[in-house]
Every structure is written in structure tokens, then in C-alpha cells.
Amino acid sequence: MDISIQKSKLHNQQKVQITGSKSESNRLLLLQALYPQISINNVSNSDDSVLMQKALVSEEKLIDIHHAGTAMRFLTAYFSIQSGRETVITGSPRMKERPIKILVDALKMLGAEITYLENDGFPPLRIIGKELTEHKVTLEANVSSQYISALLLIASKLENGLELTLKGKITSVPYINMTLSLLNSIGIETSFVENTISVKPNAANLEPQSLTVESDWSSASYFYGLIALSDVDTEITIGAYKNKSLQGDSVLADIYEKFGVTTTFEDDSITLRKSSNIDIKSIIELDLKNAPDIAQTIAVTAFGLGLKCSMIGLHTLKIKETDRLVALKIELEKLGAEVHITDLSLHLEPSKTINSNVAIATYNDHRMAMAFAPLGLKVPIVIENADVVSKSYPQFWEDFKAIGFNLK
Ligand SMILES: O=C(O)C1=C[C@@H](OP(=O)(O)O)[C@@H](O)[C@H](O)C1
Ligand SMILES: C=C(OP(=O)(O)O)C(=O)O
Structure with a gap:
């Protein structure tokens, strides 16, 4: 049209x-899937957030995320920690040209099992979910902050939390701070000092809580x-x-x-x-x-x-x-x-x-x-x-x- x-x-x-903000919504939807006691008001009605919501409740092996880059990156991290589940995550032709190697390498360093199904470094991906046992990883920070946010969002579910060392000039920093602020607001402890970000594991259950997206x-x-x-x-x-x-x-x-x-x-x-x-x-x-x-x-x-x-x-x-x-x-x-x-x-x-x-x-x-x-x-x-x-x-x-x- x-x-x-x-x-x-x-x-x-x-x-x-x-x-609501698409970025805040996609973060909170993922956190809600990890911590169901969270409720969210004013969720974005964007296609990207609707796709995110659907992917998080889907029991299918194949997830098609269309053009939603943030959802692609966040869900790659999410499915990596769904123990025992196999997921194939794909998207639009353009999504298959949007690089994801930095995130995949970081997840693999933490113990994830991910393979490329078409071109190396790009979606679609096959992910075999498992418990990630490592907790320290170093990654390039000047290509997309979405890789960093993706790791931070799952970090509190790793046995020993996560310590990220960021290499190079950090790009889109407010999006990283948004992720950390939302983690803090639901009760997860984080720190961001110079080029190191740490997230504490959260074994204890969080309080039920309701968050409103700006x-x-x-x-x-x-x-x-x-x-x-x-x-x-x-x-x-x-x-x-x-x-x-x-x-x-x-x-x-x-x-x-x-x-x-x-x-x-x-x-x-x-x-x-x-x-x-x-x-x-x-x-x-x-x-x-x-x-x-x-x-x-x-x-x-x-x-x-x-x-x-x-x-x-x-x-x-x-x-x-x-x-x-x-x-x-x-x-x-x-x-x-x-x-x-x-x-x-x-x-x-x-x-x-x-x-x-x-x-x-x-x-x-x-x-x-x-x-x-x-x-x-x-x-x-x-x-x-x-x-x-x-x-x-x-x-x-x-x-x-x-x-x-x-x-x-
Ligand atoms: O984390 C997010 O919600 C986003 C981060 C930014 O991407 P980059 O970090 O790739 O610049 C931004 O462009 C995108 O629309 C949303
Ligand atoms: C870059 C954008 O989105 P994404 O990377 O999530 O596809 C955007 O909304 O401008």
C-alpha cells in the first residue's frame, strides 16, 4: 500500500x-518469561513486541521473528538457556544479513550450543538449550549494544551470574543502561564500571511486581x-x-x-x-x-x-x-x-x-x-x-x- x-x-x-517503548517492552517481556511474577502495563503494540510475545509462549521448534532485530538477539540468548529444548530461530531475508556472530561467540564461550544453518555469523540458528556453566566473557562492544543487552537479560539465571568485559568503543550506551535499570527495578543487582558489567545470580524468587512502560x-x-x-x-x-x-x-x-x-x-x-x-x-x-x-x-x-x-x-x-x-x-x-x-x-x-x-x-x-x-x-x-x-x-x-x- x-x-x-x-x-x-x-x-x-x-x-x-x-x-509503550518497543525496547523496554521487549526487555520486560523476556524478563517476565524468566520471572512470571512480573506484570507489565502499557506494553508496545508494535509488530516487533507482538512477535516477541508470541515467540516466548510458542512451543514450536521453529520461531520466525521476521524483521525484529532486538527480538532475534534477545531470543537467541533466551533459547540458549532453555534446557533440553531445541529451537530454530529465523527471520526475514534482511534478518539473514544482520550479523549475530559476536553474540553467538559470547554465548558459546558461556557454554551454549548454537549452529548456523545457512551463512556463518548470520541467522537462521539452531539452538540446543542447556545450563550455561561459565560466567565470564569478553566481547566487541562497537557493533550493536543488543548483543550486550541480550546477555545481561539472561545473566541472573546463570549459576554464577555474569561478568562481561567490553572491548572497543561502546555503542548505543543508553540501551545498555536501560537494560541494567530494568534489571535493578525488578531486584537484580548489577554494576557497570569502566568496561566491565557484572550481574549477580538470582536464585531467590523475586517479589510479585507490576511495571509500567513509558x-x-x-x-x-x-x-x-x-x-x-x-x-x-x-x-x-x-x-x-x-x-x-x-x-x-x-x-x-x-x-x-x-x-x-x-x-x-x-x-x-x-x-x-x-x-x-x-x-x-x-x-x-x-x-x-x-x-x-x-x-x-x-x-x-x-x-x-x-x-x-x-x-x-x-x-x-x-x-x-x-x-x-x-x-x-x-x-x-x-x-x-x-x-x-x-x-x-x-x-x-x-x-x-x-x-x-x-x-x-x-x-x-x-x-x-x-x-x-x-x-x-x-x-x-x-x-x-x-x-x-x-x-x-x-x-x-x-x-x-x-x-x-x-x-x-
Ligand atoms: O536494545 C535496543 O532495544 C535497541 C538498540 C539499538 O540497536 P544498536 O545497539 O544495534 O544500535 C537500537 O537501534 C534498536 O532500535 C533498539
Ligand atoms: C533498529 C531497529 O530495530 P531492530 O534492530 O530491533 O530491528 C529500529 O527499530 O530502528
Whole structure:
């Protein structure tokens, strides 16, 4: 399904409710499978979290996780400790190109039995669940933090807990801290000092407890993009968010000040407002190693505002749902932009015009569809295969329609 966005104008002062963070949900769902006394409120309704939930209760040998990278990595660790169970875990064609060797090697060092069924270093995997007897492992930390979170999530179930030594520059650190915070909040002891993370074993049962997931900040980014491209004084309220978030993408509130958007926290929601009081800088420079998922939104916002933008710290983008650096360059250039990329950066030159009626390809990547949609405030635009949004935000188009987007 392609969606054609006619030139739109936002209704002012709308309220949108977004469901729980996909990252927090996927962690808590795995922890709930290990510790059934946990209950979770405001779980994400994303395809990735639904797939995670289904995989955790499935008794089938074959688990197909489609495009859900976090779920693939977390479940590889989970099935490795399901003693006596054999699991084959696979995914979409793209998933079979997303590397998993660093995690598999680490699990094997701990005693896991995992084999590659097609290409070495990539899914699908056959996992024979067993008790993991070792507790110390060293792994590369500059490729994906998901490998580290996967190990941490099962760590408290290992006889002697876990001691991880991280090699190289640690990437996406807020996601590691989110994992540790959630472990702590259910009563598991951890420490993270320099490049060593330890998790204590938890032989005793945890107390029954109920946790509420904060709404998804990466999904909120598309509203930041919208308000940045709106007229002065346009505002929108989105819930449910906290001032102190576990999600690294909450840095949006600071970053979007550079684009003239203010954020006000009130009760359990945020109000975004296009302000006339902020001087927008003509050059935006950012290091996004801690918040890679908002790179596409920011690139499109900068383009829509005609700003020069340089982003570094983007080395993880090549192994996500698509090579996001290449996808951004191709699609922004269709709209008239000049974009230069390296393996870890993107540089956008200022543009004076935006080409109309361009069809944006989405490469099976939800964030390509959602990041480009706000440009509908400036020009008519087509988003191809628009239903990809369901990976993280199934009601995205309904919400955009409700706040004034003219969709066909
Ligand atoms: O742990 C998580 O929930 C995630 C970690 C990040 O991945 P990398 O660590 O691979 O950058 C992020 O891009 C992904 O969407 C979710
Ligand atoms: C990279 C993402 O997800 P995953 O790695 O879990 O597929 C994302 O949601 O942007």
C-alpha cells in the first residue's frame, strides 16, 4: 500500500497517545518469561513486541521473528538457556544479513550450543538449550549494544551470574543502561564500571511486581519532525512520557531546540511547540552514537528546513532494517538534496527547494516511511509500502490523519 500525502496543515493543540517503548517492552517481556511474577502495563503494540510475545509462549521448534532485530538477539540468548529444548530461530531475508556472530561467540564461550544453518555469523540458528556453566566473557562492544543487552537479560539465571568485559568503543550506551535499570527495578543487582558489567545470580524468587512502560520516544520523533516543519505556535501533546526517561532517544527534547521546538513536561505527557523565541542555527552538528534510531527523522527535518546538517556516530545504521545511510542519501536526493555519506556519517548541504510528488521508497524500514512523512507539510509526497510502519508504530497513519494529514 502506497500512501499519497496531499499538502497538509496540522490542526493545532491535538493530543496523541503512543504505546509503550518497543525496547523496554521487549526487555520486560523476556524478563517476565524468566520471572512470571512480573506484570507489565502499557506494553508496545508494535509488530516487533507482538512477535516477541508470541515467540516466548510458542512451543514450536521453529520461531520466525521476521524483521525484529532486538527480538532475534534477545531470543537467541533466551533459547540458549532453555534446557533440553531445541529451537530454530529465523527471520526475514534482511534478518539473514544482520550479523549475530559476536553474540553467538559470547554465548558459546558461556557454554551454549548454537549452529548456523545457512551463512556463518548470520541467522537462521539452531539452538540446543542447556545450563550455561561459565560466567565470564569478553566481547566487541562497537557493533550493536543488543548483543550486550541480550546477555545481561539472561545473566541472573546463570549459576554464577555474569561478568562481561567490553572491548572497543561502546555503542548505543543508553540501551545498555536501560537494560541494567530494568534489571535493578525488578531486584537484580548489577554494576557497570569502566568496561566491565557484572550481574549477580538470582536464585531467590523475586517479589510479585507490576511495571509500567513509558511510551516510545523513537515514535515521538516523528511529531518533533512535524512541529519543526510547522508554523510558529503550532503545538501537539503526546503521552505518556516522563521527564526522567530510560530511553536514550529522549535526547530529542534537547536536539529539537536547535530546530525551534520546545518541550514542556506536564503530568504524564509532553507538549511540543514551534517557538518564535529560538534562533535556529544554520548548521546542525550531532553525534548520534547514543541515539541511532532518530538519525533519519533529524536528517529529514534539517532538509525540510533547508539547513546544513552533519551527523556522526552512525556506524550502526548500515546493519539495521536496511542500510539507512544509503537509503537516506538516495531518497533525500530524489527530493533535491545534496547528501554525502561515509560508513559512519551523513552530511547534508542546505537546500532551497523541495521537489514535489516524489515517491519515497521505504526499503522494508518503518523509520524511512515515518521520517519522510512530515515533509507532507511542505509538498505533496508519496510514501511507498507505507504499512511498514507497523514494525514499531502500527497506528502511525491513523494518528497522522487525526491531526490533520490529508492522506490517500
Ligand atoms: O536494545 C535496543 O532495544 C535497541 C538498540 C539499538 O540497536 P544498536 O545497539 O544495534 O544500535 C537500537 O537501534 C534498536 O532500535 C533498539
Ligand atoms: C533498529 C531497529 O530495530 P531492530 O534492530 O530491533 O530491528 C529500529 O527499530 O530502528
